[in-house]
Amino acid sequence: MFDIYTIGAEVLRQKAAPVENFDAELSKTIETMFTTMKFGRGIGLAGPQVGIGQRLFVIQLEGGKPFVFINPEIIGTSQDLSEYEEGCLSIPGTYADLQRSASVQVQAYSERGRPFTMEADGLLARVIQHELDHLDGVLFTDRLPERVRERLLKQYEKRMRA
């Protein structure tokens, strides 16, 4: 299992580098990311969250199938937005409503290096956007209005000190 890095860790703020080797080590990393995500009761986990500065993330919605996205790029987004309560394993216990594109078209590589494109909507589209942000050093709280963000992060810090 990996340790999950929380807000304040530098790796969460860096732009992750493309994955270049689709090898056994990558497979092992992905497997361990799924284990770590499930243990933390998360539905998505990105490389930087476990200290790996590479462009990959895993997603598994409750009762759904596992998805692996490597070197992902969003190639299309819907005009319409949806609002939903979001959280993050890197900011435990912090949740806020956030608007994102209701659906996205994403291009990525599989664990074996095969390219694919996918259209996603609903919760899957949301999680893809959230995880992709992690690869660019962006946390969901960055996307909240400043006042909301400051209040939530103050509460978070208070909880962490307690």
Ligand code: NI
């Ligand atoms: Ni997150």
